[in-house]
Amino acid sequence: MLVGVPSETKVHEYRVGITPAGARELSAHGHQVLVQRGAGLGAGLADEAYEAAGAQLVDGAAEVYGRAELVVKVKEPQPDECAMLRAGQVLFAYLHLAPDRAQAEALLASGATAIAYETVTDAAGGLPLLAPMSEVAGRMAIQAGAHALEKAQGGSGVLLGGVPGVAPAEVLVLGGGTVGLNAARMAMGLGARVTVVDRSIERLRQIDELYGDRISTLYSVRDSIDDRLARSDLVIGAVLVPGAAAPRLVTRGQLKLMRPGSVLVDVAIDQGGCFETSRPTTHDAPTYEVDGIIHYCVANMPGAVARTSTFALANATLPRVLELAGKGVNQALGDDVHLRNGLNVHAGHITHRAVADALSLPFTQAAEALAS
Numbered sequence: 001m002l003v004g005v006p007s008e009t010k011v012h013e014y015r016v017g018i019t020p021a022g023a024r025e026l027s028a029h030g031h032q033v034l035v036q037r038g039a040g041l042g043a044g045l046a047d048e049a050y051e052a053a054g055a056q057l058v059d060g061a062a063e064v065y066g067r068a069e070l071v072v073k074v075k076e077p078q079p080d081e082c083a084m085l086r087a088g089q090v091l092f093a094y095l096h097l098a099p100d101r102a103q104a105e106a107l108l109a110s111g112a113t114a115i116a117y118e119t120v121t122d123a124a125g126g127l128p129l130l131a132p133m134s135e136v137a138g139r140m141a142i143q144a145g146a147h148a149l150e151k152a153q154g155g156s157g158v159l160l161g162g163v164p165g166v167a168p169a170e171v172l173v174l175g176g177g178t179v180g181l182n183a184a185r186m187a188m189g190l191g192a193r194v195t196v197v198d199r200s201i202e203r204l205r206q207i208d209e210l211y212g213d214r215i216s217t218l219y220s221v222r223d224s225i226d227d228r229l230a231r232s233d234l235v236i237g238a239v240l241v242p243g244a245a246a247p248r249l250v251t252r253g254q255l256k257l258m259r260p261g262s263v264l265v266d267v268a269i270d271q272g273g274c275f276e277t278s279r280p281t282t283h284d285a286p287t288y289e290v291d292g293i294i295h296y297c298v299a300n301m302p303g304a305v306a307r308t309s310t311f312a313l314a315n316a317t318l319p320r321v322l323e324l325a326g327k328g329v330n331q332a333l334g335d336d337v338h339l340r341n342g343l344n345v346h347a348g349h350i351t352h353r354a355v356a357d358a359l360s361l362p363f364t365q366a367a368e369a370l371a372s
Contacts, residue, residue, distance in 0.1 A: 001325040002032045004068025006061045007039040010075045012283035014042025014306030017072040017093070019314045020049040022321065027054030031325045036064050043310040065089075070329075072321055074313065075300055076103055087111030087347065090329050092321065094118055094133075095344055098245040098358035099272035107345045113329055117317065118270075119243045119352055120342035127242060129320070129342075131178050132312035134267075136302040138182025138238065141265045142171075142190065144296050145234040148263045148287055154294050156261025158233045161191025168192050172228045174220070174249050174274065175238035176203045179267050183236045184215050195228055225249065229257045237266040237274040243344070243354030245272040252276050252291065260292035269297045330370055340366050347372070 003026055005018045016039045018026070023033045033055040037047055047057055058064060065071060065084035073093040077085065082103065085091060087110070095116035097104045107114045117129035127134075142160070149169070151157035162168035171187040173180045176198035187194045188211070195216040198204055204217040218224045229235065229250065235258075239246055246268035255277065268274040269281075277290045280299040287296050302309035320339060324332045333340040343351045349364035350356040356363035 001328070002034065002067060002069045003321065003325055004064035004071045005033065005035045005039055005055075006064045006071065006073055006081070007036045008042075008074055008303075009061075009078050009081065010300055010303070013075050013300050013303040015074040015303055015310045015313065016040040016043050016045060016306075017074050017314075018318070018321070019043075019310060020045060020053040020055070022314050022318045023050055023055040024053035025318060025322065026325060029322060029326060032056065034058050034064050034068055036061055040310075043306040045310070070321070070324055072317070074310075075303075076100065077107075079106065082106035082110060085110035085112040089113070090115065090324065092117070092317070092324065094270075096270040097344055097352075097355045098243060099270075101359050104345070104350070104355070104359055104361065108348050108350070111347055112345070113343070113347065114345040115324075115329075115333075115339070115342045116243075116344045116352070117313075117342065119344065119354075120320065121242075121338045123338070129313075129316050132316050133302045133309060134178035134240075135182050136305060136309050136312060137267050138179040138236075139186045140301045140305065141179070141183045141236045141238070141267050141296075142186035142234075144286070144298070144301070145171075145236065145263050145265045146190070148265070148294050148296050149234060149261070151261075154261065154287065154289055155263055156233060156259060158261075160187065160234070169233040170228075170231050171195070172197065172232040172235045173238055174225070174236065175240065175268075176200065176207055176217075177238065177240055179240070180236065180238035181207065183238060183267075184211075187234075188214050192234075195232075197224060197228065220249075226254065226257055229254055232258065232262060234263045234265070237264065237268050237278070239268055239274045240271065241354065243352050243358075245358045246274045248274060248276050250275045250277075255291045255293045258293055261294065263294045263296065265296045267301065269299050273297060333366065333370060343369075346370060 149155035
């Protein structure tokens with residue numbers, strides 16, 4: 001199969017879909033790999049390394065999209081990229097379609113097959129292609145939040161770990177999944193007082209068994225969130241409903257409970273955000289203020305640590321890329337229900353129910369769409 005790797009075009013996105021090591025593996029399995037010149041430079045991966053791995057370098061995205069049967073990238077295609085997709089072509093990337101009707105409609109119009117990293121599942125019920133970036137984003141959320149708390153950034157001027165004689169910051173983490181646990185661990189490591197709120201008693205029990213009184217846990221109801229908002233210096237939004245829009249856990253009215261200069265970091269912004277006042281930002285202008293509360297809502301946080309993120313993501317996605325390239329999309333999706341769960345769009349049909357429900361668009365079962 002001819003596999004294409006374009007440069008990312010989202011603002012300050014430096015990751016790349018396949019590493020030279022991945023290109024070598026694909027070449028060893030008899031596949032051709034096209035890489036847009038300069039695609040890996042943001043992650044410190046030189047063009048020469050791709051050539052040495054057997055990939056062919058091409059000068060522009062148009063040639064990648066024009067020739068490739070399978071396009072492997074990181075972030076959702078931008079409008080000009082959607083316009084280059086064609087019927088029968090396969091796109092494998094993060095899509096986050098639930099809050100993005102324009103992208104969904106462009107993918108439907110293209111006739112292409114779009115498989116979303118974030119809805120591919122595994123036998124344990126996890127999301128193995130989302131997990132690596134959730135780990136990165138969770139850890140980065142604390143770094144970003146700590147910086148936003150600085151007075152020069154508009155924050156309240158609180159140091160997360162405090163100092164002898166001065167209390168540390170209070171950090172509230174909404175969601176105890178991969179993002180939330182990684183955020184909690186980072187905040188705990190910096191000396192903050194950390195509370196994790198979740199609706200899964202089993203997950204709260206696991207966190208308690210692992211960390212004891214170093215991380216407090218609370219069951220998620222409005223009263224507990226209101227109580228902790230009033231005490232918190234930094235709040236991390238880390239909730240996820242696979243494929244669907246994120247639930248809104250903090251309304252604008254609840255912001256008045258918080259101290260001025262407190263910080264909200266919305267890691268769920270790719271799925272629409274879990275704070276009512278959230279809107280996507282970029283690394284160019286990552287924060288804004290609403291009612292005295294600083295919001296950090298960068299939609300591609302892991303792109304800032306592109307080298308770490310690229311290798312972490314490629315480690316997870318390469319086996320699936322090899323599966324798609326080796327079997328072809330219909331057989332690969334037919335054989336593997338977990339990969340099939342990643343199918344969001346096929347030949348003009350929405351094939352993931354949560355996406356269809358979020359966008360109020362017709363839903364077609366993946367097996368039915370593939371058969372037709």
